[in-house]
Amino acid sequence: MCLPALCTGVMKIASNETIPKVMGVAEGVNNAVALSNKQDLVLVVKMDPEERIDDERGSSFSRTLKEASGSGCEIVSQSSGFQQDCVPLFETGSDTTQEVIKLQSPNIAIDEHGNQGTFTLIYNQGFEVEVAGYKWFAFFPFLESNGTVTSYCDKARPGWVHDVMARQWSCFYGQRIDPPANKIPLVIAHHSSKRVPRQLFKNNPNIVNAINRIQTKWKARQYPEYHLFSSLFYSCSPVIVVAFTRRPPQSAPVTQDVKRLAGSLPETWDWRDVNGINFVSPVRDQENCGSCYAFASMAMLESRLRIITNNTEQPILSPQQVVSCSHYSQGCEGGFPYLIAGKYAQDFGMLEEAYCPYKGVDAPCQVQPHARYFVSDYQYVGGFYGACNEALMRLDLVNNGPVVVGFQVYDDFRYYSGGVYIHTGLHDSFNPFETTNHVVLVVGYGHDASSGLDFWTVKNSWGEEWGEDGYFRIRRGNDECAIESIAVAATPIPQLS
Missing domain, CATH: 2.40.128.80 (Cathepsin C, exclusion domain)
Structure with missing residues (x-):
């Protein structure tokens, strides 16, 4: 380990x-x-x-x-x-x-x-x-x-x-x-540390055709509705480019005790449908701001509050509060969920969306006193950075609720429309973006019979029009795009009735 x-x-x-x-x-x-x-x-x-x-x-x-x-x-x-x-x-x-x-x-x-x-x-x-x-x-x-x-x-x-x-x-x-x-x-060395210019995304039919030609695990399509949008729509942050040019730690080995516990878990799980009940808040759109870490962090707390209270509390929390007020992160320039869903939420508490609506820009921190949601504890899955693995993620997911993860976004991922994503190695000449880090929410897992692949079900923050109604599935069990390396979990505290 x-x-x-x-x-x-x-x-x-x-x-x-x-x-x-x-x-x-x-x-x-x-x-x-x-x-x-x-x-x-x-x-x-x-x-x-x-x-x-x-x-x-x-x-x-x-x-x-x-x-x-x-x-x-x-x-x-x-x-x-x-x-x-x-x-x-x-x-x-x-x-x-x-x-x-x-x-x-x-x-x-x-x-x-x-x-x-x-x-x-x-x-x-x-x-x-x-x-x-x-x-x-x-x-x-x-x-x-x-x-x-x-x-x-x-x-x-x-x-x-x-x-x-x-x-x-x-x-x-x-x-x-x-x-x-x-x-x-x-x-x-030899790597620019300057912020990446906000280039405009251009649909590239050539890479879409190539993706669909060389593999059948997932489908790609063009997104004309996002043509000429800023590239920030497709990444968490232009600042984290350098941070992920080198890979995070590989997922930790699975101990026999963890393997035994994970072996007793259901074959499939989805917090959107637990005996017909949905415990996941709606998909949202981070827009032209590198605030994925804030959206994923709030989405985890929202879902876990629903689980803890059996859906009697269904708040929508404020990513804008994080963007504008948190000094454990850098607003629209990026951040880390451990410091937001965890430390910031514990130290300062989270407002509901109505009291600090999303603007998608680095607006000044101007919030009035209102009731806030806090967390009682937070940690990297496994207990500390570098201790995470697929089995521990499933255990925390089923027992406690969705978990926040970071992963590497490549050119081909932006064109994902359905199926179980595996990075193809293809690069988009129309949009020469560098590899970036993105933060999302894992809400379930399962096995895809058509592809033969185990997968994670993941909630994104690019709107419902992208992917599978705002979600995507990605190969599970081999740390695809480093998605099983740095999962974060936190326990929110419900409001008093």
Whole structure:
């Protein structure tokens, strides 16, 4: 099994208060946690305006682990109450205190007092540690220069720490202790880190004909209704292009216990039809915004709320709240469901669509106080990043509800109209897009007799006109397009009656 570790060894933490000040958490334009996209750290407490944090890094999983492994890492914490941007706190030279946390394989965190908790990577973007009633979250810094992106996975830019109730907040930064002598930064060489221009999608009959000619597992068709639409309609984000030019970890091996449990599951499952009852919310359209991660995250919470309440609660939650207000993501430029369906929903709660309607643009965060839906827990399927596999996904899916997944979108997928999708290897000369990451919702699984393939049933966010009424099926059991690598699950809390 792959080890998703920030570092294996010792982590050191510093703060000017052992216990952060108690602060109320209310979200709005001026009092929400904010991520600085303009300034970042190469070395801890040294600012460099040329660095920024977003979804453009592309270090591979194995390289991330190699760079992050060592004798330990240091986390420095500056108490700040509830801060929008943690970076300025570490420019003032204020006093700090320090704490040591030891991280062990596969996902164990132990603090100086012997308290044991957990940690996980968040793709190659950052990490989260939970120990002794506190959660520590930060992004990794990276440097882009002359079209090359260098990721520093042995450091953490200023991030946020809070108690598990999200009432006491502070800021911290981190650095691994005693780095190896042969340190090699994670470099994506000769690859532009600039945002991809918003090209117009053009239907290409040649690739459609070629897809249908070389295989019979699925059908392709042109989508004249989307001709000359921005290419953003067909991808989650133009920013994540670099992040997925290198593959995420392969799905983890299946243990005998998991294999036995999965063997008792039904041969087929679909949350749209459980004894004639539908627990899945309607298909929506993300439009010209890279907000797939927000739509898939909200769709999972919506479905799981329906399941938990036996359909007595059927909210439609607000992706626009995520796009406009979340600083754990980058609005229409992309994000990760672990940080949205999980961390953001737990820390701040989700509004219903009526209170923050979807606009499909990076609009200002302007929301009024209303009841919100929170989550009690969240995790990568398998417990941490790198522990996911097909059997664990089916177990979580059947027992708890739909799961959010990321996968690689290739040119041919955009023309999917039905059947069980397998990447053909064909490329579209009309639309020379790079491989991008897309986030969707798995709602079921089954076996297709005509093709002989096992499949996942997946809810997309490109409208009901695309695919099989807004859904698609994709080959199951061999990590097709990395769809079985980084599934995310969360448990929403229903409203009181």
